[in-house]
Amino acid sequence: MKTLSKETSLPGAQAIEIISDRINNGEISKIISLGAHPDDQLFWAGSLRHLVDSTKKSSSLIGITDLTLSKGENGESLSTNHSPEELADARTMENYLGFSAIFDGVHDKVSIDFNQMDVPDGAISRYEDETVNEIINNEGITSDSVILTFNEVGGDNHPDHIATNRIARELAKHYGAALLEFGLPDNTDSTVKLSSQNMNVSRGFVASHRSQFGDEGSKLQDPHNLLVDYNSLTLWQ
Ligand SMILES: [Zn+2]
Secondary structure, three states: OOOOOEOOOOOHHHHHHHHHHHHHOOOOOEEEEEEOOOOHHHHOHHHHHHHHHOOOOOOOOOEEEEEEOOOOOOOOOOOOOOOHHHHHHHHHHHHHHHHHHHOOOOOOOOEEEEEEOOOOOOOHHHHHHHHHHHHHHHOOOOOOEEEEEEOOOOOOOOHHHHHHHHHHHHHHHHHOOEEEEEEOOOOHHHEEEOOHHHHHHHHHHHHOOHHHHHHHHHHOOOOHHHHOOEEEEEEEO
């Protein structure tokens, strides 16, 4: 198991460039997007597309995997008339559609995999060790992977998100993989400003989660409109 070291002097936007360079020079071939709930990738959907767009077709990128820990069965919903199982099914489908839409038009050399786990929603911190072991036993994460997930405050302080960050750090240490952590913007030096095209990718991801955001996903109010515009970012390796 290796020790993670933080790139302290690195403005966040450069972290994406470093990962992009490593994909282009063959050091990284897999991207793992690790969320706690089905809609969590709204924190980095636009950045993820930006990263994929900035790699060359001839790069070593072979796979992008969505790994969502819980089905979100205990989350709130715009609908009030559903069972936890029905909400889990609806949110899983929303995530599948949203994740697929992020990569619309990406060349077919890259495989897009969708992996929905079933860690209890709202209680991820109680299952951290089991979850790390389950991922190690079942997922094809390798040392040439980069894991995208929340930062240490879970982006927005949600306990499940914070637990997911701890799980991601354990996985990065275990595999010797790079780790790219996303949070809300704090200052302009550490943010990734998205192109309008990739802001739309991010909004499209949000809009696919209709149980959470209704038909008006593209017109979200604070705090979510921040999430689709830019993010602060930390690279560990
Ligand atoms: Zn969440």
